[in-house]
Amino acid sequence: MSTSNSETNTNNHPDAANSFNYSGKDVDLDGQTHVQQKHIEQEVVNFCYVCFVCKELMKKYKYIRKTRGDGNCFYRAFGFGYLEQNLKNELELDRFRKLVADLKDKLVQLGYQEFTVEDVRDVVLETIDKICQGGDIPNLMKIFCTQEYSDYFVAYLRLFTSAYLQMNAEFFQSFLDEPSKTIKEFCCTEVEPMARESDNIHIIALAKAVQVSLRVIYMDHSETSQLTIHDFAHTDNEQMFHPTITFLYRPGHYDLLYEN
Amino acid sequence: MSSSTATSVSNSIQEDEDLKLFQAARRCGRRNAMGDFTVQLAQSGSSLNTPRNGTEFDLVRKRLQKELKILTETPTPGIRIVDDGSDMRKLRIDIDGAHGTLYEGEKYQLQFKFTDQYPFDSPQVVFVGNNIPLHPHIYSNGHICLSILTDDWSPALSINSVCLSILSMLSSCKDKSRPPDNDWYVKTCSQDPKKTRWWYHGKDN
Numbered sequence: 001m002s003t004s005n006s007e008t009n010t011n012n013h014p015d016a017a018n019s020f021n022y023s024g025k026d027v028d029l030d031g032q033t034h035v036q037q038k039h040i041e042q043e044v045v046n047f048c049y050v051c052f053v054c055k056e057l058m059k060k061y062k063y064i065r066k067t068r069g070d071g072n073c074f075y076r077a078f079g080f081g082y083l084e085q086n087l088k089n090e091l092e093l094d095r096f097r098k099l100v101a102d103l104k105d106k107l108v109q110l111g112y113q114e115f116t117v118e119d120v121r122d123v124v125l126e127t128i129d130k131i132c133q134g135g136d137i138p139n140l141m142k143i144f145c146t147q148e149y150s151d152y153f154v155a156y157l158r159l160f161t162s163a164y165l166q167m168n169a170e171f172f173q174s175f176l177d178e179p180s181k182t183i184k185e186f187c188c189t190e191v192e193p194m195a196r197e198s199d200n201i202h203i204i205a206l207a208k209a210v211q212v213s214l215r216v217i218y219m220d221h222s223e224t225s226q227l228t229i230h231d232f233a234h235t236d237n238e239q240m241f242h243p244t245i246t247f248l249y250r251p252g253h254y255d256l257l258y259e260n
Numbered sequence: 261m262s263s264s265t266a267t268s269v270s271n272s273i274q275e276d277e278d279l280k281l282f283q284a285a286r287r288c289g290r291r292n293a294m295g296d297f298t299v300q301l302a303q304s305g306s307s308l309n310t311p312r313n314g315t316e317f318d319l320v321r322k323r324l325q326k327e328l329k330i331l332t333e334t335p336t337p338g339i340r341i342v343d344d345g346s347d348m349r350k351l352r353i354d355i356d357g358a359h360g361t362l363y364e365g366e367k368y369q370l371q372f373k374f375t376d377q378y379p380f381d382s383p384q385v386v387f388v389g390n391n392i393p394l395h396p397h398i399y400s401n402g403h404i405c406l407s408i409l410t411d412d413w414s415p416a417l418s419i420n421s422v423c424l425s426i427l428s429m430l431s432s433c434k435d436k437s438r439p440p441d442n443d444w445y446v447k448t449c450s451q452d453p454k455k456t457r458w459w460y461h462g463k464d465n
Contacts, residue, residue: 107416117416120415123319152319155416188412189412192415193412
């Protein structure tokens with residue numbers, strides 16, 4: 001019925017197309033104004049949201065440290081943040097060094113080639129030693145800005161994540177977006193290659209593998225009345241939750257936040 | 261009647277494939293140009309920003325020395341180093357087609373090239389010599405379509421694991437043939453297979 005109506009309309013006004021074209025400019029202007037207005041409104045909403053988040057963040061956090069945006073930001077921020085917090089904490093660094101050393105055997109059990117894993121591990125241990133010897137933040141900065149050391153560290157944190165996922169494959173299988181993928185395939189394509197970005201599943205696994213509690217504050221419009229905070233505890237005792245490292249997440253990128 | 265329908269269907273699929281290949285090559289052309297540019301930028305950037313203190317080169321050399329040592333001392337059957345290790349950035353390796361596969365009894369040669377960023381950057385790997393295996397993922401110029409050689413490379417892989425992946429790719433092959441777009445690819449591709457934007461399909465590659 002509606003189709004036949006529109007047909008009659010066109011038939012009744014043979015110059016309908018022309019008149020539409022003529023007035024088209026005006027309609028377009030209106031349309032453009034409308035689109036622009038919507039755009040401005042959206043920007044105001046975004047701006048208000050950013051202002052709101054900034055205000056909330058500034059209540060609790062004093063500084064932000066920006067990390068390189070190369071797809072490794074989560075791991076690099078984790079490595080730097082963790083070592084920065086524990087520069088003077090020998091006990092904690094010894095624990096971490098032992099985890100680093102032991103991961104090799106776990107990876108070999110999972111079928112990795114011993115010497116490639118060993119290669120990465122040795123450089124990471126060397127890096128930790130250098131950081132301990134220096135003992136201060138400028139030295140840590142220098143080491144983390146040296147591409148090779150920094151990249152080896154990232155690579156090994158990726159292996160920590162991968163090994164934990166594989167050793168708990170049954171649990172993590174249901175988290176995968178593509179259920180047809182096995183955890184092993186997921187690790188080979190989404191965890192181990194450099195520059196692959198990290199999602200919740202990676203964060204959960206790394207926090208548990210290295211036994212470090214993490215907090216992520218999301219700035220991605222998911223909530224507008226309060227900050228979206230996700231805590232990743234390394235134990236199941238959540239009453240005592242205190243994050244070692246806090247990240248600020250903006251879509252596709254992680255930076256470090258420092259509490260007041 | 262039904263057979264003619266089938267032909268027309270298969271024709272349309274071929275046209276579709278053709279179009280896809282064409283578009284992919286165009287994409288690939290642009291990507292290639294971008295790729296070169298990024299490499300140049302990265303090189304000039306790194307020489308400007310980070311003073312070369314030799315750590316990088318040392319780590320690459322140390323890693324390669326270790327890999328070569330293991331390859332010579334505990335070789336995997338069917339994988340042999342040809343070079344004497346004088347030029348560590350370039351290496352040739354002979355591989356033998358596995359028993360009980362379509363490639364049994366055949367010998368092939370692979371060439372590996374490594375950059376300063378190895379093992380973070382994947383090695384460049386191509387088949388060289390007169391005998392290039394006939395395989396749906398290997399082009400007649402020696403280029404190989406294998407995801408661990410670009411997208412899915414990780415520093416936990418090695419020369420040996422690349423050779424094993426290539427051998428397993430050959431072993432699982434059921435039909436010895438060139439890739440459908442072989443002629444065109446060989447005419448239009450860059451010398452460096454890492455500059456090709458590959459699409460990977462299936463678990464085999």
